[in-house]
Amino acid sequence: MRSRGRRRGWIVVVAILVAVGAAWFVNVGRHHLPSPPGCTVADPDGGSGSYELTPGQAGNAATIAAVGMQMGMPNHAVTVALATAMQESKLINLAGGDRDSAGLFQQRPSQGWGTYDQVRDPVYAAKTFYQHLEAEPDWTQLSVNDAAQLVQNSGAPSAYAKWEGEARAVAMALTGESPAALSCHDLKLTTPRGSLVDTASAELGTTTLSGPHDPARGWAISAWLVAHANDLGVDRVGFAGHSWTAASGKWTSDASATDLTFHQVGTA
Known part of the structure; x- marks a missing residue:
């Protein structure tokens, strides 16, 4: 007992x-526990709110915005494209979807959007989306939701409206309309997984990133670099009196930052 x-x-x-x-x-x-890597887009209206993205989502959003700028599309088109991709794929380059849909915009090869490999290529998918949007008469006069629906012909024709606020904030950050509005934090940077030169050439249409730029262009490239920092190993960006570092995860005042500069892990 x-x-x-x-x-x-x-x-x-x-x-x-x-x-x-x-x-x-x-x-x-x-x-x-360590905080997971993430990216934050500030409220463009100056409020206390913000929008959170994963580094992968931020990189895909940056690709969509950069392709639009390279094509000379207005910022409204970038907002429409981002709202579409947010609804269709949550800014994730999906391998599949409904029937033969795939990619950021869930484009269907059987409906003439391209081959499977093409619609899975974010640059190709974004370019094709903009081409279809531009071909629609008077699309510039339409709301974000209605312009997106013209291209997508979705079975849920009002689904894009709920993404308008976030898409607008992200578009403003990535087109340079909102300076220093996108930052990425807690990144675990290693050797770059892609070529910065090749990526910039394909998305921005140029490899001239550093140096003097007008404010909107400089901030657009700066945001693009930060959004792609996780893949391209960018650990520092400076422009127009501000600098972002991967270590701090935010933009801070920096009087020494005038022309655009950046640094990659593993480079001198």
């Missing part, structure tokens, strides 16, 4: 220790 009592006592003690350990993890330990 004494042996059984002692065993029960030990069981109670172990159970208490387990409970205490679990409570410590929930209340203390979890606060010491």
Whole structure:
């Protein structure tokens, strides 16, 4: 009887220790876990709110915006394209979807949007979306939702409207209309996974990134660099009296930053 009592006592003690350990993890330990990488887009209206993206989503949004700028599309078109991709794929380059839909815009090869590999190429997919949008009469006079629906012919024709606020904020950050509005934090930068020269050439249409720029262009390139920082290993960007570093994860005042400069991990 004494042996059984002692065993029960030990069981109670172990159970208490387990409970205490679990409570410590929930209340203390979890606060010491590293924050996941992410990107933040500030409210363009100056409010306290913001929009959160993963680095992958930010990179895809930057690609969509850059292709639009390269094609000479107005900022409204970038907002329409981003709202469309937010609804169709959550800015994730999906391998599949409804029927044969794929990619950021869920374009269908069977409907003449291109081959499967083409619609999975973010640059091709964005360019094709803009071409279809531009071909629609009077699209510039339409709301974001209605312009998107003209291109997509969705079975949920009003679904794009709910993304207008976020798409507008992201578009303003990526086209340079909102300076220093996009920042990425807690990045785990390693050797670049892609070529900055090739990516800039394909998306921005130029490899001349550093140097003097007019404000909108300089901020657009700066935002593009930050949004792609995780893939291209960019750890510092400076422009127009501000600088962003991967270490700080935010833009700060920097009087030494005048012309656009940036630095990649592993370069001199």
